[in-house]
Amino acid sequence: MRATSIIYRRELAAYLRSPAGWIVAAAALLIEGILFQIRGLSQEQLSADVLRQFFWSMSGVTMFAAIILAIRLVAEERQTQSLVLLNTSPVSDLSIVAGKFLAALTFLGGILALSVYMPLLIKVNGKITASQIIVGYLGLWLLGAAYLAIGLFASALTRHQLLAGVLGALFGGVMVMFYQLGKVLDPPFRDVVSHLDAWWGHFQGGFMIGVISLENVVYYLALTYFFLLLAVKTMEAKRWQ
Amino acid sequence: MINVTNLSKFYGAKRALGPVSFQIEDGEAVGFLGLNGAGKTTALRMLACDLRPSSGSISVDGVDAVADPHQVKQRIGFLPEAPPLYPDMTVIDYLRFAAELRGMRKADHARRIPDVLERLQLTDVAADVIGTLSHGYRQRVGVAQAIVHEPKLLILDEPTRGLDPVQIIEMRETIRQLKESHTVLISSHILSEISQTCDRLLILGRGEILGRGTEDELTATQLDVKQVVAMVRAPDDGRDVAGVLGKIPGVTDVAEPRTMHGTLTYVIDCDQDVRAAVGRALVGAGLDLLRLDSVHSELEQTFLRLVGEGGHASN
The missing domain is CATH 3.30.70.100 (Alpha-Beta Plaits)
Known part of the structure; x- marks a missing residue:
């Protein structure tokens, strides 16, 4: 736990010190601002629909931002060989992965927090409840956590950040295609495959419309855990190679 | 201090090292001498628990490095060929980070870090960002992170690589000082480095130990x-x-x-x-x-x- 905290503080400081972190934050907020203007404010709609449009576009921005934030976490350290310091210190791979993941999740949480003025504008001018906003943000945070874990796993696979980005986008892309894949399958595979989808069923059909369900929360936590576990095992395996 | 038995490492089907066996006593300064690709770095990385051996055993201070790497890591300071630095951190923040990773408490590293900075002549650049330092200073910061937690065993992989002649002399002097308080294992392909800083040599080639002993012993048997x-x-x-x-x-x-x-x-x-x-x-x-x-x-x-x-x- 202590090692996780030490690595967490270093990684979070690295995000705050590096231009890359701020560029990702600025780009995410700019893109979301533009999409919010185009999709949410350019036509007359019910305020609940405008909020749905916001969470719809913000979920895509969150997924991309999470992958981009995560790809440097291990790959960059392998490339600069600073990972040796962590590997030769008495800390476990789990502590390394957990510290890095939590730092990225905190930074991503900061980006999400900076976007909150948009739903607040809807609330001030429309008829939505605070709980709809909170549930939507909980969904974004869980979705972001899952995609950070996917990006972290991709980052653990290679020393090249570009390749890690491509792999992360590929894995993340596959996770949002299960729903479409499920449609062409016959039962019972249809239900099983559709439920693996990371966006359509669990976000669009739940958090995005202000509905919180235990199943969706557990799904995102399990997805995050799964990819973090893969990242830990990958780092362990690399020592044997 | 170190007891290595039938240690070997394969990368896929390719043998990088071994099987090799050797012992290093407490307080010794031992040099790994070999051409590039001889297996020196592989051996040192396994001793530092950065890499797992394919077979064989490593015991450091009586602790099995494969079964209990965390215990071994606390006893080791490792400077790899490229110092493991974070260019965005200041020297002092980096040393605090390295000390905390090795389990040092705040009070301990607050006492220790100024000594390390002074010993390696880094006091003047303590507040500088590592990315702005010259190669020589970076190498010294690399040594500083390796000794900050007062390890018993110091493993230095090509410590003078890329340094200019003045920096090489300074680094050699630093290593001589470190010998007084640590068991030191140094790898190099530069003969003068090894002969001037080490008590005993292990000559590596094609992944095997080709010769071992003091300089006099080796030359007496071979020349x-x-x-x-x-x-x-x-x-x-x-x-x-x-x-x-x-x-x-x-x-x-x-x-x-x-x-x-x-x-x-x-x-x-x-x-x-x-x-x-x-x-x-x-x-x-x-x-x-x-x-x-x-x-x-x-x-x-x-x-x-x-x-x-x-x-x-x-x-």
Whole structure:
């Protein structure tokens, strides 16, 4: 736990010190601002629909931002060989992965927090409840956590950040295609495959419309855990190679 | 301190090291000498628990490095070939981070870090961002992170790599100081580094230990032909210096001397170490002996023979 905290503080400081972190934050907020203007404010709609449009576009921005934030976490350290310091210190791979993941999740949480003025504008001018906003943000945070874990796993696979980005986008892309894949399958595979989808069923059909369900929360936590576990095992395996 | 038994490492089907076995005692400074690709870095990474061995065992201070790497890591300071630095951090923040990772409490590293900074002459750049430092300073920061937690064993992989001559001399002095308080294991392909800083050598080639022992032991067992250089003040009476040298048992040939500033320098071929006999003979003949030495580094000759007359190791 202590090692996780030490690595967490270093990684979070690295995000705050590096231009890359701020560029990702600025780009995410700019893109979301533009999409919010185009999709949410350019036509007359019910305020609940405008909020749905916001969470719809913000979920895509969150997924991309999470992958981009995560790809440097291990790959960059392998490339600069600073990972040796962590590997030769008495800390476990789990502590390394957990510290890095939590730092990225905190930074991503900061980006999400900076976007909150948009739903607040809807609330001030429309008829939505605070709980709809909170549930939507909980969904974004869980979705972001899952995609950070996917990006972290991709980052653990290679020393090249570009390749890690491509792999992360590929894995993340596959996770949002299960729903479409499920449609062409016959039962019972249809239900099983559709439920693996990371966006359509669990976000669009739940958090995005202000509905919180235990199943969706557990799904995102399990997805995050799964990819973090893969990242830990990958780092362990690399020592044997 | 270190007990390595039948250690080997394979990258896929390719053997990088081993099986090798060796021991290193407490307080020793041991040099890993080998050409590039000989397996030095692989061996050191396994000793530092950065890499797991394919087979064999490593025991550090009585602790099994494979079964209990965390215990071993607390006893080791490791400087890899490229120092493991974070360019965005200041030197002092980086050393705090390294100390905390190794389990040091705040009070302990607050006391220790100023000492380390002073010892490595980093005090003036303590607040500087590592990314702005010169290569020499970065290398020193690398050494600082390796010793900040006061490890028993210090593993330095090519510590003078990429340094300029002045920095090499400074680093050599630093290593000499570190020898006083640590067991030190250094790898290098530069013979002079190893011979000047280590008590004992392990010569690696093609993933195997080709020779081991002190410099004298290695040269005594491996060297059978020598050249000796002797410089004397040119005698006023025209005495036959070459004749004196030629009569020494073991001398096979004496080349024409080189004359410079009133001195004569002879290169003497011999089939055994004749330096002592040459010294006695020249002084006994009333000549002023100014210099007496091997023409080439004995260790260099030994090394080249062991690794196959300078041929590169195959791994």
